[in-house]
Amino acid sequence: MGEVSARVLNLERLIAKISALPDSVKSRVLAANKTSAREFLSSVAQIAPVGDDEKREGEHLVTTLAMGDAKSPTAVAVSIGGPEAPYPLHLEVGYMTKGGKHVHGRAFWYPTWRLNKKRYRQRAARALNAAMKKIANGGA
DSSP states (O other), rough: OOOOOOOOOOOOHHHHHHTSSSSHHHHHHHHHHHHHHHHHHHHHHHHHHOOGGSSSOOOOOOGGGGGEESTTOOOOOEEEOOOSOOOOOHHOOOOEEETEEOOOOOOOHHHHHHHHHHHHHHHHHHHHHHHHHHHHOOOO
């Protein structure tokens, strides 16, 4: 499966701090992140390229969009691709055909992320702040 990863410095410390939060806070942030993940998957599914050969029945790029668990208790992993249809970087950046013709890229994954990243972060921050304020005011 095509997987893109990034290294986070002091990830263990970050996960420990997140794990120390009350369950009510973690559940609110996780719910916000799941909403963002569903929104992201929907956006990618709308603009992902579908060639003529991919319109047939069976597995193709759009059907491989998936949402799953991540390392952090408040994070959601979103992926595309699978064993039969790996992550299509060549569709994002372009490629040369066997005949030597250049096919221009049609970016869809990263532009969608860049366009919505601020909204997703703000949604998670609002959920975290609301949950912390509720705890500070004596709520559970």
